[in-house]
Amino acid sequence: MRWKLRALLATLALATSACGGDDPPPEPKPEPSGDPCEPHGHIHREPEGDWCHCNKGYLAAQDGLACVADPNYVPSEGFDFGDDGEHACWHVESGPFVTVTASTTRDPRVDDFHTYYTVKLREVDGQYTGTFSYKAFASGNFVVYLSTPDVPVTLVETAVQKTVAPAGTKATGDFCSGLKHMVGYELTDRVQYTLTLGPASLSELGMVIEHLQ
Structure with missing residues (x-):
């Protein structure tokens, strides 16, 4: 009878090993973090959709979630106050x-x-x-x-x-x-x-x- 018990325990151990035993489950992949608009802007997360607020000299990429150099940007010399009030x-x-x-x-x-x-x-x-x-x-x-x-x-x-x-x-x-x-x-x-x-x-x-x- 004792040899039957040992055989049963061995069978259970083999099955447990095949199923992974006590190994921890694989950790989920982390969600993407950070700001996709950096370093030339920052993200605005709004109900109607995320968009990049880009720094001077940059504009939002086609998908709206990156800041790229504005090919038409011309640096200004000073601030133009228009008609001075x-x-x-x-x-x-x-x-x-x-x-x-x-x-x-x-x-x-x-x-x-x-x-x-x-x-x-x-x-x-x-x-x-x-x-x-x-x-x-x-x-x-x-x-x-x-x-x-x-x-x-x-x-x-x-x-x-x-x-x-x-x-x-x-x-x-x-x-x-x-x-x-x-x-x-x-x-x-x-x-x-x-x-x-x-x-x-x-x-x-x-x-x-x-x-x-």
Whole structure:
């Protein structure tokens, strides 16, 4: 009887060995990681599909998921402020007019086309500041026109929390008293930005944001 038990155990051992025994199951292959748009851009993952936001001098490949050199790119010398604020000054007198108030619970939008904004900032530690939402509706040169040069301006690409460096700053032309300062940026269509004004000594200022065409 004992030899039958030994034979049974040997048979089970052989079967277990054939099936892999206690060897761990093969590990699944890792999912692709990293950003396919790097090093010349970064990925935007959105419900309607992923796309590459490419750096200056590069454009999205045909499949949209890589940044390649733009063969037609010509480096610019300085930032072109266009008419130096003449058109923006027209909106100071003619509107349309919108008032926005900074809040701690939301970032009010300031991306209406051709609009003069009265911006009310909130007090923080004896000074005034405010954060607002701006979505570019085209790619190219944009200018933030302000009623005073005494207010710091910070622009951040919201999705990746990357600060966008100004492409230039300049006083406006002598077209109106309502706008005195320009800050130029190179922005990208469909990208959401966060605009912060301040801290400053002023609680209210005028602002127009225009796309230079």
